[in-house]
């Protein structure tokens with residue numbers, strides 16, 4: 583059977599790998615709608631190859647340019663309205679949320695409201711408004727299928743298991759581009775060094791998040807919402823090879839793990855075709871060639887951003903919203919050379935200290951606090 587899909591962020595790392603999956607098995611998928619941001623050239627190529635009914639780009643000017651090149655039956659949109667069209671207005675059964683940042687929140691909610699399954703890569707959405715997104719999905723009976731490699735691993739380990747028999751989730755962390763450096767050795771690191779992830783090729787923002795350990799913090803909060811377990815039952819373990827994508831320990835002390843080469847096409851395809859599996863374009867895992875796998879205890883003094891994520895998650899309300907939004911701005915400023923690597927955590931800490939948390943926020947309050955944190959993080963000077 584053909585699965586009809588839409589992709590938010592088709593021009594990014596997850597988006598292009600999703601289209602790789604489609605190109606590898608074109609008889610299984612129909613691409614109904616795609617959105618890019620500013621990479622109109624790639625979006626045009628994708629529209630020609632996959633013939634979606636709808637495409638969207640970031641601006642009106644880019645939309646005018648794209649309209650000149652895409653097939654005449656393809657409708658072209660832009661901006662927030664375009665993201666909402668891609669998310670909700672076609673016959674797609676499943677939306678892959680491969681947009682970066684909490685800008686994915688409203689389109690994800692629109693897709694849920696329209697009854698689409700969600701292939702969830704955009705973790706910032708769940709961090710910013712986890713209670714709203716999961717409640718909307720529960721009410722509509724819509725599945726949130728994890729794309730993030732760790733959450734896909736946990737989802738697979740939990741298959742057929744009873745939630746009450748889970749002792750803890752063990753989320754693995756590579757340690758990112760600075761995994762072998764002390765905090766003192768982080769002074770003066772460059773953007774280029776921070777972008778050199780040892781195992782994964784990903785977009786710039788998540789690669790920096792991996793180096794600060796914010797990525798793991800976002801993933802802890804994402805896991806809390808996807809698997810409905812308290813923070814006491816979520817642990818992070820450093821595993822430099824990224825071969826074990828995460829584990830679940832059960833009450834009888836049995837531990838289940840999901841392994842594979844670090845290739846996002848495997849978890850993406852699993853989300854697209856769940857519960858079915860078929861061959862992906864990736865290579866087999868050769869454990870004998872790897873020889874040894876390594877593990878280290880998490881060090882919360884070395885990685886204060888992970889400590890702050892646990893604290894924010896436990897506090898709940900608008901605190902994770904602020905953690906996420908301050909980080910988004912801090913990372914953008916680091917990538918532009920405005921602040922140093924170590925100042926990213928200072929921006930987040932400053933925003934969390936200044937913020938007054940509101941419990942059980944509605945969408946309007948989430949948006950207000952997200953905007954407040956962004957303004958704070960943009961204005962802070964060192």
Ligand SMILES: NC(=O)C1=CN([C@@H]2O[C@H](COP(=O)(O)OP(=O)(O)OC[C@H]3O[C@@H](n4cnc5c(N)ncnc54)[C@H](OP(=O)(O)O)[C@@H]3O)[C@@H](O)[C@H]2O)C=CC1
Pocket residue numbers: 590591592593594595596597617618619620621622639640679680681682683703704705706729730731782783784785786787788846
């Ligand atoms: N990359 C990975 O391996 C993994 C990523 N994730 C998560 O998936 C999400 C996407 O990550 P990744 O693919 O790496 O990110 P990328 O930066 O590679 O891609 C982001 C996508 O969002 C689009 N975009 C950015 N800004 C806008 C905007 N203002 N309007 C419209 N579209 C916009 C980009 O368009 P354009 O490029 O055309 O401007 C691009 O298509 C993130 O939430 C990340 O945390 C989770 C697990 C693994």
Ligand SMILES: CC(=O)[C@@H](O)[C@H](O)COP(=O)(O)O
Pocket residue numbers: 730731732754755756757758782788791792793797798846
């Ligand atoms: C591929 C993926 O899921 C990323 O989120 C990855 O986990 C980043 O790796 P680390 O954050 O463990 O360095």
Ligand SMILES: [Mn+2]
Pocket residue numbers: 730731732801
């Ligand atoms: Mn991940």
